[in-house]
Amino acid sequence: GAVVSQHPSWVICKSGTSVKIECRSLDFQATTMFWYRQFPKQSLMLMATSNEGSKATYEQGVEKDKFLINHASLTLSTLTVTSAHPEDSSFYICSAAPGGGAMDTQYFGPGTRLTVL
Amino acid sequence: GESVGLHLPTLSVQEGDNSIINCAYSNSASDYFIWYKQESGKGPQFIIDIRSNMDKRQGQRVTVLLNKTVKHLSLQIAATQPGDSAVYFCAEGGNAGNMLTFGGGTRLMVKP
Numbered sequence: 001g002a003v004v005s006q007h008p009s010w011v012i013c014k015s016g017t018s019v020k021i022e023c024r025s026l027d028f029q030a031t032t033m034f035w036y037r038q039f040p041k042q043s044l045m046l047m048a049t050s051n052e053g054s055k056a057t058y059e060q061g062v063e064k065d066k067f068l069i070n071h072a073s074l075t076l077s078t079l080t081v082t083s084a085h086p087e088d089s090s091f092y093i094c095s096a097a098p099g100g101g102a103m104d105t106q107y108f109g110p111g112t113r114l115t116v117l
Numbered sequence: 118g119e120s121v122g123l124h125l126p127t128l129s130v131q132e133g134d135n136s137i138i139n140c141a142y143s144n145s146a147s148d149y150f151i152w153y154k155q156e157s158g159k160g161p162q163f164i165i166d167i168r169s170n171m172d173k174r175q176g177q178r179v180t181v182l183l184n185k186t187v188k189h190l191s192l193q194i195a196a197t198q199p200g201d202s203a204v205y206f207c208a209e210g211g212n213a214g215n216m217l218t219f220g221g222g223t224r225l226m227v228k229p
Contacts, residue, residue: 006160034216041125043206043219044161093160105151106217108160 003027004096006109013084014117021079021112023094029074030096034106035067038091050077084116125204127224136194136227140207140220145188147218148211152181152192155222156203164192169211194225202227 003026013019023033032051036044048069050056056069068080077096081088091113095106130136142150149168153161167174167181167190174181180193190207204224208217 004160043221046216046218049216091158095160105163105166107163108153111158111160113158 002098002105002107004094004107004109006092006094006112008112009110010113010115012115012117015085016083017116019081019084019114021081021092021094021114023077023079023096023109025075025096025107028096028098030077030098031074032097033071033077034095034097035069035077035079036093036095038093038111040091044093047079081114084114086116089114089116125222125224127226129226129228130197132197132199132227132229134197136192136197136201136225138192138194138205138223138225140190140192140223142188142190142207142209142220143218144209145185146211147209149209150181150183150190151208151210151217152179152190153206153208153219154201154203155206161206164205197225197227199227199229201225 005024007022011019034049035047037047038044046059047062048056048058050069050071052071052074058064071077091111093111095108097106151166152164154164155161165176165179165181167183172183178195182191204222206222207220210217
């Protein structure tokens with residue numbers, strides 16, 4: 001149980017392209033989903049917290065107009081990197097929390113590697 | 118912005134030995150702690166968690182110890198296997214909704 005999928009797993013695009021990444025909780029409903037960014041040999045950096053049906057909460061320094069997040073249902077959140085540039089190349093990972101518990105473990109997707117040429 | 122050029126600390130152990138991975142956390146108000154394992158090119162995988170009102174929790178081949186006095190968390194892996202080779206992250210939560218704050222990570226290398 002508690003499986004989270006991401007699509008695509010790897011995307012290569014030209015500079016200026018917008019890229020959409022999907023995050024799905026396959027066997028549970030996720031009240032909250034999180035988007036992280038990870039550079040090589042570094043830890044996960046939280047970008048934003050996404051709650052179903054409401055606007056995402058972005059961490060300091062993360063441009064909300066650059067990284068558009070939509071959490072339209074309890075099983076799907078999308079991250080769109082608008083007008084991607086080479087510095088946006090990174091490993092993007094989503095996680096989902098079932099919610100409702102005092103200790104809500106986050107279950108992570110397999111990640112999406114974005115390479116911007 | 119993110120730090121550049123960090124190198125993960127590495128723990129190298131012999132297959133069959135026990136491994137101990139340490140983590141110092143920052144917020145004394147954190148309510149729970151989680152260890153994740155991340156293999157190259159994959160997302161983090163949940164290993165074990167512990168609440169702040171506990172000081173030890175055991176799972177299959179893994180034990181997590183929590184010392185709130187010095188804000189220290191450790192993960193012990195018994196009879197380490199080559200498949201345990203990965204980067205291990207500790208995370209603390211309970212301060213702001215479901216948000217987790219991740220530590221820097223430790224790379225575990227298991228020598229056959």
